[in-house]
Protein backbone atom coordinates (compact mmCIF):
# COMPACT_ATOMS: atom_id res chain seq x y z
CA UNK A 1 0.00 0.00 0.00
CA UNK A 2 1.29 3.42 -0.89
CA UNK A 3 1.44 6.22 1.68
CA UNK A 4 -1.24 8.10 -0.20
CA UNK A 5 -3.62 5.13 -0.08
CA UNK A 6 -2.97 4.66 3.63
CA UNK A 7 -3.76 8.30 4.39
CA UNK A 8 -6.81 8.16 2.13
CA UNK A 9 -8.10 5.17 4.06
CA UNK A 10 -7.37 6.79 7.42
CA UNK A 11 -9.15 10.00 6.41
CA UNK A 12 -12.15 8.07 5.12
CA UNK A 13 -11.92 9.80 1.75
CA UNK A 14 -14.08 8.09 -0.87
CA UNK A 15 -14.45 8.60 -4.65
CA UNK A 16 -14.71 10.84 -6.50
CA UNK A 17 -12.24 12.30 -3.97
CA UNK A 18 -8.74 10.86 -3.61
CA UNK A 19 -5.40 11.84 -2.08
CA UNK A 20 -3.27 13.25 -4.87
CA UNK A 21 -0.15 14.23 -3.00
CA UNK A 22 1.47 14.18 0.43
CA UNK A 23 4.10 16.50 1.70
CA UNK A 24 5.87 16.05 5.02
CA UNK A 25 8.02 19.02 5.98
CA UNK A 26 10.23 17.89 8.86
CA UNK A 27 11.73 21.32 9.46
CA UNK A 28 8.31 22.97 9.83
CA UNK A 29 6.79 19.89 11.51
CA UNK A 30 3.95 20.06 9.08
CA UNK A 31 2.12 17.63 6.84
CA UNK A 32 0.11 18.78 3.85
CA UNK A 33 -2.37 16.45 2.18
CA UNK A 34 -3.63 17.44 -1.27
CA UNK A 35 -7.01 16.09 -2.30
CA UNK A 36 -8.44 16.00 -5.78
CA UNK A 37 -11.48 14.55 -7.52
CA UNK A 38 -11.80 12.38 -10.61
CA UNK A 39 -11.99 14.54 -13.71
CA UNK A 40 -15.46 14.91 -15.15
CA UNK A 41 -17.17 14.20 -11.79
CA UNK A 42 -20.52 15.72 -11.03
CA UNK A 43 -21.56 16.80 -7.55
CA UNK A 44 -24.83 17.12 -5.66
CA UNK A 45 -26.56 20.46 -5.43
CA UNK A 46 -26.68 21.22 -1.67
CA UNK A 47 -30.28 22.43 -2.04
CA UNK A 48 -32.02 19.82 -4.22
CA UNK A 49 -29.50 16.93 -4.23
CA UNK A 50 -29.46 16.76 -8.04
CA UNK A 51 -26.16 15.78 -9.69
CA UNK A 52 -24.85 18.90 -11.40
CA UNK A 53 -21.82 19.83 -13.50
CA UNK A 54 -18.98 21.91 -12.08
CA UNK A 55 -19.07 25.65 -12.66
CA UNK A 56 -15.63 26.52 -11.22
CA UNK A 57 -13.34 25.62 -8.31
CA UNK A 58 -11.72 27.47 -5.46
CA UNK A 59 -8.56 26.51 -3.56
CA UNK A 60 -9.22 25.82 0.13
CA UNK A 61 -7.25 24.56 3.13
CA UNK A 62 -8.39 23.00 6.43
CA UNK A 63 -6.57 22.19 9.62
CA UNK A 64 -6.91 18.48 10.46
CA UNK A 65 -5.92 16.33 13.46
CA UNK A 66 -2.18 16.25 13.97
CA UNK A 67 -0.24 13.43 12.37
CA UNK A 68 1.98 12.51 15.35
CA UNK A 69 3.53 15.88 16.22
CA UNK A 70 3.03 17.25 12.70
CA UNK A 71 0.32 19.85 12.22
CA UNK A 72 -1.72 18.52 9.35
CA UNK A 73 -3.60 20.42 6.67
CA UNK A 74 -5.92 19.23 3.94
CA UNK A 75 -5.99 21.09 0.63
CA UNK A 76 -8.52 20.84 -2.16
CA UNK A 77 -9.99 22.74 -5.02
CA UNK A 78 -13.62 22.96 -3.96
CA UNK A 79 -16.12 22.88 -6.80
CA UNK A 80 -19.06 25.19 -7.20
CA UNK A 81 -21.76 23.47 -9.22
CA UNK A 82 -24.29 24.98 -11.54
CA UNK A 83 -27.78 23.72 -10.79
CA UNK A 84 -30.63 24.41 -13.19
CA UNK A 85 -32.94 25.20 -10.34
CA UNK A 86 -30.59 26.89 -7.87
CA UNK A 87 -27.82 28.47 -9.85
CA UNK A 88 -24.16 28.42 -8.78
CA UNK A 89 -23.66 26.75 -5.36
CA UNK A 90 -20.70 25.66 -3.27
CA UNK A 91 -20.95 21.89 -2.70
CA UNK A 92 -21.07 20.17 0.70
CA UNK A 93 -17.83 18.36 1.50
CA UNK A 94 -17.71 15.13 3.51
CA UNK A 95 -14.78 16.20 5.72
CA UNK A 96 -15.85 19.71 6.72
CA UNK A 97 -18.78 22.09 7.06
CA UNK A 98 -19.14 25.38 5.24
CA UNK A 99 -17.34 28.52 6.44
CA UNK A 100 -14.71 26.91 8.62
CA UNK A 101 -10.99 26.35 8.21
CA UNK A 102 -11.08 23.04 10.12
CA UNK A 103 -12.09 19.46 9.40
CA UNK A 104 -14.99 17.82 11.27
CA UNK A 105 -12.54 15.55 13.10
CA UNK A 106 -10.53 18.53 14.28
CA UNK A 107 -13.63 20.39 15.45
CA UNK A 108 -14.94 17.35 17.32
CA UNK A 109 -11.60 17.13 19.12
CA UNK A 110 -11.82 20.82 20.07
CA UNK A 111 -15.33 20.37 21.47
CA UNK A 112 -14.25 17.31 23.48
CA UNK A 113 -11.21 19.15 24.87
CA UNK A 114 -13.28 22.18 25.86
CA UNK A 115 -15.44 19.97 28.07
CA UNK A 116 -12.34 19.09 30.06
CA UNK A 117 -10.21 22.25 30.19
CA UNK A 118 -10.30 26.03 29.74
CA UNK A 119 -10.65 27.38 26.22
CA UNK A 120 -7.37 29.28 26.53
CA UNK A 121 -5.53 26.03 27.27
CA UNK A 122 -7.15 24.27 24.32
CA UNK A 123 -6.14 27.12 22.00
CA UNK A 124 -2.63 26.92 23.38
CA UNK A 125 -2.25 23.18 22.91
CA UNK A 126 -3.51 23.06 19.33
CA UNK A 127 -1.95 26.39 18.31
CA UNK A 128 -5.04 28.18 17.11
CA UNK A 129 -6.52 31.48 18.22
CA UNK A 130 -8.88 31.44 21.20
CA UNK A 131 -11.55 33.13 19.08
CA UNK A 132 -11.42 30.21 16.65
CA UNK A 133 -12.04 27.79 19.51
CA UNK A 134 -14.99 29.88 20.66
CA UNK A 135 -16.41 30.02 17.14
CA UNK A 136 -16.25 26.23 16.81
CA UNK A 137 -17.84 25.72 20.22
CA UNK A 138 -20.60 28.26 19.56
CA UNK A 139 -21.45 26.61 16.26
CA UNK A 140 -21.92 23.12 17.74
CA UNK A 141 -23.61 24.30 20.92
CA UNK A 142 -26.12 26.43 18.96
CA UNK A 143 -26.80 23.56 16.57
CA UNK A 144 -27.30 21.03 19.36
CA UNK A 145 -29.59 23.45 21.21
CA UNK A 146 -31.66 23.86 18.08
CA UNK A 147 -31.96 20.09 17.61
CA UNK A 148 -32.64 19.01 21.22
CA UNK A 149 -36.07 17.83 22.28
CA UNK A 150 -37.70 19.72 25.15
CA UNK A 151 -41.29 19.00 24.18
CA UNK A 152 -41.88 16.68 27.17
CA UNK A 153 -40.96 19.23 29.86
CA UNK A 154 -43.35 19.43 32.80
CA UNK A 155 -41.16 20.55 35.69
CA UNK A 156 -38.76 23.43 35.40
CA UNK A 157 -36.31 24.94 37.86
CA UNK A 158 -35.33 28.60 37.98
CA UNK A 159 -32.24 30.05 39.58
CA UNK A 160 -30.43 33.36 39.50
CA UNK A 161 -26.67 33.56 39.61
CA UNK A 162 -24.28 36.46 39.96
CA UNK A 163 -22.04 36.75 36.93
CA UNK A 164 -19.78 39.61 37.92
CA UNK A 165 -18.85 41.46 41.02
CA UNK A 166 -21.62 43.91 41.78
CA UNK A 167 -25.16 43.20 40.82
CA UNK A 168 -25.05 41.53 37.46
CA UNK A 169 -27.30 38.52 37.34
CA UNK A 170 -28.47 35.95 34.86
CA UNK A 171 -31.43 33.65 35.33
CA UNK A 172 -31.13 30.00 34.43
CA UNK A 173 -34.07 27.82 33.49
CA UNK A 174 -33.59 24.07 34.05
CA UNK A 175 -35.28 20.97 32.85
CA UNK A 176 -35.65 19.26 36.25
CA UNK A 177 -36.19 15.79 34.79
CA UNK A 178 -33.03 15.69 32.74
CA UNK A 179 -31.12 18.00 35.10
CA UNK A 180 -29.93 20.35 32.40
CA UNK A 181 -29.96 24.08 31.67
CA UNK A 182 -32.36 24.83 28.85
CA UNK A 183 -32.38 28.61 28.79
CA UNK A 184 -30.33 31.57 30.00
CA UNK A 185 -31.73 35.06 30.35
CA UNK A 186 -30.05 38.30 31.43
CA UNK A 187 -31.29 39.88 34.65
CA UNK A 188 -33.53 38.48 37.35
CA UNK A 189 -36.73 40.48 37.03
CA UNK A 190 -40.11 38.90 36.46
CA UNK A 191 -39.86 39.62 32.72
CA UNK A 192 -37.35 36.77 32.38
CA UNK A 193 -40.37 34.43 32.57
CA UNK A 194 -42.00 36.21 29.67
CA UNK A 195 -38.84 35.90 27.59
CA UNK A 196 -38.47 32.24 28.52
CA UNK A 197 -42.06 31.56 27.49
CA UNK A 198 -41.46 33.24 24.12
CA UNK A 199 -38.23 31.27 23.68
CA UNK A 200 -39.85 27.86 24.17
CA UNK A 201 -43.04 28.69 22.26
CA UNK A 202 -43.50 26.30 19.36
CA UNK A 203 -41.66 23.54 21.23
CA UNK A 204 -43.42 23.62 24.59
CA UNK A 205 -46.96 24.75 25.36
CA UNK A 206 -46.58 26.93 28.45
CA UNK A 207 -49.71 25.36 29.93
CA UNK A 208 -48.04 21.95 30.07
CA UNK A 209 -45.61 23.18 32.75
CA UNK A 210 -46.95 21.71 36.01
CA UNK A 211 -44.29 22.72 38.53
CA UNK A 212 -41.78 25.52 38.76
CA UNK A 213 -39.13 25.01 41.41
CA UNK A 214 -37.29 28.09 42.67
CA UNK A 215 -35.96 30.05 45.60
CA UNK A 216 -38.32 32.40 47.44
CA UNK A 217 -37.38 35.46 45.47
CA UNK A 218 -40.51 37.67 44.96
CA UNK A 219 -39.84 38.66 41.33
CA UNK A 220 -39.63 34.98 40.35
CA UNK A 221 -42.87 34.16 42.09
CA UNK A 222 -44.76 36.95 40.36
CA UNK A 223 -43.14 36.15 37.00
CA UNK A 224 -44.13 32.50 37.30
CA UNK A 225 -47.69 33.37 38.32
CA UNK A 226 -48.13 35.79 35.45
CA UNK A 227 -46.60 33.83 32.59
CA UNK A 228 -47.16 30.23 33.74
CA UNK A 229 -50.49 30.57 35.56
CA UNK A 230 -51.24 26.82 35.37
CA UNK A 231 -47.99 25.85 37.13
CA UNK A 232 -47.64 25.21 40.87
CA UNK A 233 -44.74 27.08 42.46
CA UNK A 234 -42.60 24.78 44.61
CA UNK A 235 -39.45 25.26 46.68
CA UNK A 236 -36.77 22.60 46.61
CA UNK A 237 -34.57 21.62 49.53
CA UNK A 238 -31.43 23.10 48.01
CA UNK A 239 -32.90 26.60 47.91
CA UNK A 240 -34.58 26.41 51.31
CA UNK A 241 -31.37 25.24 52.99
CA UNK A 242 -29.40 27.87 51.13
CA UNK A 243 -31.65 30.54 52.58
CA UNK A 244 -31.37 28.98 56.05
CA UNK A 245 -27.58 28.86 55.72
CA UNK A 246 -27.48 32.54 54.80
CA UNK A 247 -29.27 33.28 58.08
CA UNK A 248 -26.89 31.09 60.11
CA UNK A 249 -24.01 32.92 58.48
CA UNK A 250 -25.44 36.34 59.30
CA UNK A 251 -25.86 35.33 62.94
CA UNK A 252 -22.26 34.11 63.07
CA UNK A 253 -20.90 37.23 61.40
CA UNK A 254 -22.54 39.54 63.94
CA UNK A 255 -21.66 37.38 66.93
CA UNK A 256 -18.04 36.73 65.93
CA UNK A 257 -17.27 40.43 66.28
CA UNK A 258 -17.58 39.96 70.04
CA UNK A 259 -16.89 36.26 70.42
CA UNK A 260 -13.45 35.28 69.13
CA UNK A 261 -14.12 31.55 69.46
CA UNK A 262 -16.21 31.91 66.31
CA UNK A 263 -13.40 33.35 64.19
CA UNK A 264 -12.55 31.21 61.16
CA UNK A 265 -15.44 28.84 61.71
CA UNK A 266 -17.66 30.10 58.91
CA UNK A 267 -17.74 27.04 56.66
CA UNK A 268 -18.12 24.54 59.49
CA UNK A 269 -21.55 25.92 60.33
CA UNK A 270 -22.62 25.70 56.70
CA UNK A 271 -21.51 22.11 56.08
CA UNK A 272 -23.39 19.00 57.03
CA UNK A 273 -21.88 17.22 60.05
CA UNK A 274 -20.89 14.22 57.92
CA UNK A 275 -18.96 16.47 55.52
CA UNK A 276 -16.64 17.93 58.16
CA UNK A 277 -12.98 17.01 58.10
CA UNK A 278 -11.44 15.32 61.14
CA UNK A 279 -9.91 18.58 62.29
CA UNK A 280 -13.15 20.49 61.75
CA UNK A 281 -15.00 17.82 63.68
CA UNK A 282 -12.80 18.33 66.72
CA UNK A 283 -13.39 22.09 66.61
CA UNK A 284 -17.11 21.62 66.02
CA UNK A 285 -17.44 19.30 69.02
CA UNK A 286 -16.00 22.06 71.20
CA UNK A 287 -18.16 24.89 69.87
CA UNK A 288 -21.49 23.45 68.82
CA UNK A 289 -22.87 23.18 72.35
CA UNK A 290 -21.60 26.54 73.55
CA UNK A 291 -24.25 28.99 74.57
CA UNK A 292 -23.91 31.08 71.43
CA UNK A 293 -26.54 32.31 69.04
CA UNK A 294 -24.55 30.78 66.20
CA UNK A 295 -24.67 27.30 67.73
CA UNK A 296 -28.38 27.73 68.31
CA UNK A 297 -28.95 28.89 64.73
CA UNK A 298 -26.97 25.88 63.54
CA UNK A 299 -29.22 23.54 65.51
CA UNK A 300 -32.23 25.16 63.86
CA UNK A 301 -30.69 24.49 60.49
CA UNK A 302 -30.05 20.82 61.32
CA UNK A 303 -33.60 20.51 62.61
CA UNK A 304 -34.95 22.03 59.40
CA UNK A 305 -32.93 19.59 57.34
CA UNK A 306 -34.59 16.64 59.07
CA UNK A 307 -37.84 17.74 57.45
CA UNK A 308 -36.78 16.08 54.20
CA UNK A 309 -36.47 12.68 55.83
CA UNK A 310 -40.21 12.62 56.54
CA UNK A 311 -42.24 10.73 53.96
CA UNK A 312 -45.77 11.53 55.09
CA UNK A 313 -46.96 15.01 54.06
CA UNK A 314 -49.25 15.51 57.08
CA UNK A 315 -46.43 14.61 59.50
CA UNK A 316 -44.04 16.87 57.58
CA UNK A 317 -46.54 19.69 57.88
CA UNK A 318 -46.79 19.20 61.65
CA UNK A 319 -43.02 19.07 61.94
CA UNK A 320 -42.65 22.30 59.96
CA UNK A 321 -45.26 24.00 62.19
CA UNK A 322 -43.32 23.00 65.33
CA UNK A 323 -40.04 24.09 63.81
CA UNK A 324 -41.57 27.44 62.92
CA UNK A 325 -42.85 27.83 66.47
CA UNK A 326 -39.38 27.18 67.96
CA UNK A 327 -37.79 29.49 65.40
CA UNK A 328 -40.10 32.40 66.13
CA UNK A 329 -39.38 31.95 69.86
CA UNK A 330 -35.61 31.78 69.44
CA UNK A 331 -34.94 35.42 70.33
CA UNK A 332 -32.54 35.55 67.37
CA UNK A 333 -33.86 38.10 64.85
CA UNK A 334 -32.30 36.38 61.80
CA UNK A 335 -33.85 33.04 62.79
CA UNK A 336 -37.22 34.59 63.51
CA UNK A 337 -37.35 36.15 60.07
CA UNK A 338 -36.20 33.02 58.21
CA UNK A 339 -38.70 30.90 60.16
CA UNK A 340 -41.50 33.21 59.09
CA UNK A 341 -40.36 33.17 55.46
CA UNK A 342 -40.16 29.38 55.42
CA UNK A 343 -43.55 29.02 57.08
CA UNK A 344 -45.06 31.35 54.50
CA UNK A 345 -43.80 29.04 51.76
CA UNK A 346 -44.66 25.79 53.57
CA UNK A 347 -47.19 24.74 50.96
CA UNK A 348 -44.67 24.99 48.12
CA UNK A 349 -42.01 23.18 50.15
CA UNK A 350 -44.34 20.29 50.99
CA UNK A 351 -45.59 20.20 47.41
CA UNK A 352 -42.01 19.77 46.11
CA UNK A 353 -41.42 16.96 48.63
CA UNK A 354 -44.66 15.20 47.76
CA UNK A 355 -43.90 15.27 44.04
CA UNK A 356 -40.32 14.11 44.44
CA UNK A 357 -38.91 17.29 42.93
CA UNK A 358 -35.29 16.56 43.22
CA UNK A 359 -33.18 19.06 45.07
CA UNK A 360 -29.97 17.53 43.79
CA UNK A 361 -30.69 18.98 40.37
CA UNK A 362 -30.25 22.63 41.31
CA UNK A 363 -27.20 21.82 43.39
CA UNK A 364 -25.55 19.75 40.66
CA UNK A 365 -26.20 22.40 38.04
CA UNK A 366 -24.87 25.10 40.35
CA UNK A 367 -21.57 23.26 40.65
CA UNK A 368 -21.30 22.83 36.90
CA UNK A 369 -21.95 26.54 36.39
CA UNK A 370 -19.14 27.37 38.79
CA UNK A 371 -16.82 25.26 36.64
CA UNK A 372 -18.15 26.96 33.50
CA UNK A 373 -17.36 30.36 34.97
CA UNK A 374 -13.85 29.27 35.89
CA UNK A 375 -13.39 27.96 32.36
CA UNK A 376 -14.48 31.22 30.79
CA UNK A 377 -12.72 33.43 33.29
CA UNK A 378 -12.19 36.96 32.01
CA UNK A 379 -14.67 36.44 29.22
CA UNK A 380 -15.81 39.64 27.61
CA UNK A 381 -18.82 38.45 25.72
CA UNK A 382 -22.08 37.19 27.00
CA UNK A 383 -22.44 34.89 24.03
CA UNK A 384 -19.30 32.95 24.96
CA UNK A 385 -20.28 32.79 28.61
CA UNK A 386 -23.65 31.30 27.69
CA UNK A 387 -21.98 28.88 25.27
CA UNK A 388 -19.82 27.64 28.14
CA UNK A 389 -22.84 27.22 30.45
CA UNK A 390 -24.67 25.16 27.81
CA UNK A 391 -21.54 23.12 27.15
CA UNK A 392 -21.06 22.28 30.84
CA UNK A 393 -24.66 22.06 32.01
CA UNK A 394 -26.84 21.73 28.91
CA UNK A 395 -26.40 17.97 28.34
CA UNK A 396 -26.33 18.62 24.60
CA UNK A 397 -25.60 16.01 21.97
CA UNK A 398 -22.30 17.21 20.59
CA UNK A 399 -20.12 15.76 17.81
CA UNK A 400 -17.81 12.92 18.75
CA UNK A 401 -14.56 12.02 17.08
CA UNK A 402 -15.74 9.02 15.10
Ligand SMILES: [Zn+2]
Pocket residue numbers: 045046047048049050083084085086087
Ligand atom coordinates in the same frame (compact mmCIF):
# COMPACT_ATOMS: atom_id res chain seq x y z
ZN1 LIG B 1 -30.39 22.46 -6.94
